Amino acid sequence: MNPATTEFLRQRFTEYYRKAVLVAPSSLEQREWGFVLFNPGAADMRMRRHIGFSGRDEMTGYIQNLIPQHTYYSTAYYEKPDAGTMADKGWCGADLIFDLDADHIVRGPYDQMLARVKEETQKLLDMLLIEFGMDKKKIELVFSGGRGYHVHVKDLAFRSWGSQERRELIDYICGIGIDPAAMLAGKAPSTPGWQNRYRETLTEYLRWLLAIPPEDAMAHLTAIDGIGKDSATTFLKNCGELITMIETRPSSMIAKNRVLGIIVSQQDGEFKKRLLTRAALADEPVTTDTKRLIRMPTSLHGGSGMRVQSLELRDLEKFDPLVDAVVFGTRDVKVNLNFNLKMPMLGSTYELQKGITTVPEAVAVFLCARGAAEIA
Amino acid sequence: MDYSPSAKELSHFPFLKKAQDHIKKSFPPLDQLLKEEKGAFLVELAVKRINQALASKKTIAAHFQTRDDEEIASYVLARIIVSCVQDKQLYDRLARYEAERAYYFLNAETGSESEQGWNPHAVLDDDQNSRIANYLAAEFRIDLAKDRMPLADYVEIVSVLHEDRFKLVNRRVQNGQVGIKKEELLELLRERIRVILRRDLPYHVPKSLCAQLAPVTESIKCEYQQQMLQQFGAIEESAFPPCMQALITALTAGTNLTHAGRFALTTFVHTVGMDVPAIAQLYARSPDFDPEKTMYQVEHITGRGGSGTEYTAPACAAMRTTGLCVNRDAICENTNHPLSYYRYKKRELAKRPNKSEKNEPSPAKPEKVGVPGIKNR
Ligand code: SF4
Numbered sequence: 001m002n003p004a005t006t007e008f009l010r011q012r013f014t015e016y017y018r019k020a021v022l023v024a025p026s027s028l029e030q031r032e033w034g035f036v037l038f039n040p041g042a043a044d045m046r047m048r049r050h051i052g053f054s055g056r057d058e059m060t061g062y063i064q065n066l067i068p069q070h071t072y073y074s075t076a077y078y079e080k081p082d083a084g085t086m087a088d089k090g091w092c093g094a095d096l097i098f099d100l101d102a103d104h105i106v107r108g109p110y111d112q113m114l115a116r117v118k119e120e121t122q123k124l125l126d127m128l129l130i131e132f133g134m135d136k137k138k139i140e141l142v143f144s145g146g147r148g149y150h151v152h153v154k155d156l157a158f159r160s161w162g163s164q165e166r167r168e169l170i171d172y173i174c175g176i177g178i179d180p181a182a183m184l185a186g187k188a189p190s191t192p193g194w195q196n197r198y199r200e201t202l203t204e205y206l207r208w209l210l211a212i213p214p215e216d217a218m219a220h221l222t223a224i225d226g227i228g229k230d231s232a233t234t235f236l237k238n239c240g241e242l243i244t245m246i247e248t249r250p251s252s253m254i255a256k257n258r259v260l261g262i263i264v265s266q267q268d269g270e271f272k273k274r275l276l277t278r279a280a281l282a283d284e285p286v287t288t289d290t291k292r293l294i295r296m297p298t299s300l301h302g303g304s305g306m307r308v309q310s311l312e313l314r315d316l317e318k319f320d321p322l323v324d325a326v327v328f329g330t331r332d333v334k335v336n337l338n339f340n341l342k343m344p345m346l347g348s349t350y351e352l353q354k355g356i357t358t359v360p361e362a363v364a365v366f367l368c369a370r371g372a373a374e375i376a
Numbered sequence: 377m378d379y380s381p382s383a384k385e386l387s388h389f390p391f392l393k394k395a396q397d398h399i400k401k402s403f404p405p406l407d408q409l410l411k412e413e414k415g416a417f418l419v420e421l422a423v424k425r426i427n428q429a430l431a432s433k434k435t436i437a438a439h440f441q442t443r444d445d446e447e448i449a450s451y452v453l454a455r456i457i458v459s460c461v462q463d464k465q466l467y468d469r470l471a472r473y474e475a476e477r478a479y480y481f482l483n484a485e486t487g488s489e490s491e492q493g494w495n496p497h498a499v500l501d502d503d504q505n506s507r508i509a510n511y512l513a514a515e516f517r518i519d520l521a522k523d524r525m526p527l528a529d530y531v532e533i534v535s536v537l538h539e540d541r542f543k544l545v546n547r548r549v550q551n552g553q554v555g556i557k558k559e560e561l562l563e564l565l566r567e568r569i570r571v572i573l574r575r576d577l578p579y580h581v582p583k584s585l586c587a588q589l590a591p592v593t594e595s596i597k598c599e600y601q602q603q604m605l606q607q608f609g610a611i612e613e614s615a616f617p618p619c620m621q622a623l624i625t626a627l628t629a630g631t632n633l634t635h636a637g638r639f640a641l642t643t644f645v646h647t648v649g650m651d652v653p654a655i656a657q658l659y660a661r662s663p664d665f666d667p668e669k670t671m672y673q674v675e676h677i678t679g680r681g682g683s684g685t686e687y688t689a690p691a692c693a694a695m696r697t698t699g700l701c702v703n704r705d706a707i708c709e710n711t712n713h714p715l716s717y718y719r720y721k722k723r724e725l726a727k728r729p730n731k732s733e734k735n736e737p738s739p740a741k742p743e744k745v746g747v748p749g750i751k752n753r
Contacts (some may be wrong), residue, residue: 131549131550132549132552133527133553157528164535164536165531165532165535167693168531168534168545169531169544170697171544171697172544172545172549177540177545177697179540182540182541183546189548189550191550191551193548193549193550194549284697284698288697
């Protein structure tokens with residue numbers, strides 16, 4: 001990013017922070033803050049952290065004065081948030097965080113990544129509300145300004161939890177550590193949960209095996225380590241019976257079938273792939289880390305120029321980041337684009353050619369922030 | 377409820393609030409007591425308790441032939457003593473012992489045909505739970521009449537258990553309630569007792585009091601170290617679990633490990649007894665080896681650095697989440713911690729020193745071996 005581009009972004013951010021109403025997090029005084037500043041010369045991102053504020057005005061003044069490129073606060077609550085070392089801060093708890101980032105889920109055009117990560121977010125919210133029985137009012141859903149969503153759960157019940165406890169939840173969400181015998185034991189409950197997801201996946205997989213040409217099914221099975229021709233043949237013959245058993249007479253004994261056992265424990269196998277489509281692929285380390293910094297809602301994301309935007313759970317479905325989290329206007333700006341690009345924003349789709357081109361300000365900010373263009 | 381536990385019942389569950397109220401008036405202040413003959417006797421009882429907690433084979437005796445209030449006092453004193461020793465693993469051991477002890481007494485209250493129970497006055501309800509069992513469960517917020525418990529309570533209990541069946545993902549979770557089987561209730565109660573008793577340790581014991589107890593704490597420290605040495609002894613790299621072998625192989629092959637990989641390996645080899653220079657040497661095989669940085673990191677993780685926190689090696693569950701559990705073998709099936717894998721295999725190797733390598737559970741084919749914890753660059 002050249003100095004002119006940096007200056008352009010800084011000015012746009014300044015304009016935003018002058019007018020914006022910044023929303024402070026709960027227990028503001030107990031949070032640690034971290035900022036990355038616009039710094040054209042610097043080789044790497046340097047964060048100013050270990051900062052504490054005594055109130056909302058101080059926080060707003062600081063941000064308006066500094067115009068940070070990235071703004072974060074701690075998910076943790078501290079006795080002394082501005083102490084220089086973690087040990088001195090006096091950890092007193094942390095919000096429970098789930099992070100859904102398209103980076104960990106799919107690659108592809110930006111809008112498609114956003115659409116996909118939205119599905120994962122919806123699955124996560126369903127698990128939190130229906131299975132974990134969490135209180136809607138204690139869940140804050142935030143578009144990260146980048147490629148995903150953050151879910152902040154501010155419930156005292158989880159606040160003092162360490163990584164181990166949080167791991168139980170994230171493993172549940174991501175479907176990690178599933179024991180086949182436990183999944184197949186007993187009558188399935190009427191409410192959603194892993195037993196149902198597991199059985200659905202398994203019968204779906206077995207039906208798929210029966211539906212594809214037998215030679216393909218054989219090829220598929222024998223390609224798996226530990227399954228020979230004979231056992232594959234027998235297994236295919238028994239497939240129908242297995243499906244009936246799973247659906248009508250479930251029992252942990254089913255998991256004892258040797259071939260089935262191999263299939264379900266295969267690391268990147270067909271079954272696992274199908275099963276994981278029913279999990280919510282949240283990023284595990286974010287949840288188990290009790291001392292993370294997270295982007296402040298209502299701040300701007302320096303890598304996209306979009307707003308870190310809180311939204312109501314019921315609005316997720318129709319939320320369109322490329323409209324709803326865009327804060328800049330339509331004034332013409334000339335940029336020099338590094339490559340051809342097609343992108344939707346503010347309801348229009350822009351087909352842009354490499355080289356110098358004129359685009360609306362909002363698009364220019366986005367492209368410059370992402371490093372796809374420089375100011376011309 | 378007009379039920380109030382008897383002194384005898386309290387002595388079997390000395391951590392109950394009532395139990396400690398019960399002995400408040402029986403003894404003089406501690407610094408005074410320790411100077412008396414009675415104090416020496418109680419210390420002896422407490423040490424017995426701690427030794428029980430440290431023993432690999434635990435025997436649980438209802439009473440060390442003592443009075444109810446002395447029994448309770450020895451419980452308190454044991455906790456004070458380990459607080460003076462200041463060793464996290466010792467806190468863990470003692471808390472686990474007390475919880476196991478309580479579990480034993482809950483099961484042995486009414487006895488069986490062959491054995492007499494310790495509580496002839498036990499009255500059972502429809503669920504076969506006695507009054508003291510219900511009383512105790514209530515103090516630990518578990519309802520013995522229910523087949524489920526709130527999610528948050530459940531997770532707090534099981535997050536340190538390594539058995540797959542307790543993992544939340546393997547449970548029925550409906551609307552914030554986790555399903556449990558009747559026969560698991562006492563087990564979960566035991567774990568809850570352990571969690572709570574552990575959480576309250578260490579006590580803040582005045583320095584002067586610890587000084588008074590110094591001879592005792594010293595001998596316990598020695599005893600304990602001796603035991604650790606016996607358990608792990610000389611380092612046997614061939615007994616390392618596949619996940620650790622893979623990390624070392626990766627290092628030797630000249631790959632950089634991820635943070636999680638480095639952390640797991642360092643804490644593991646540290647616990648089995650490698651000293652800091654030896655660990656640093658291990659890392660000297662890696663391409664981005666920076667002696668100073670490595671020493672710093674190793675010292676930080678092993679608690680020799682300024683932080684003072686000694687990290688423990690991650691369990692298999694954590695290894696799985698970070699993608700470090702690779703090439704699982706037959707021993708892994710019954711393992712929930714790389715350290716228990718090591719302990720087990722080391723014992724096995726010692727048993728049959730002449731058995732050739734071929735008889736080991738065969739690892740996955742080399743070309744399929746995933747290299748864990750490596751950043752793809
Ligand atoms: S099961 Fe445990 S010991 Fe075995 S490879 Fe995995 S993490 Fe290591």
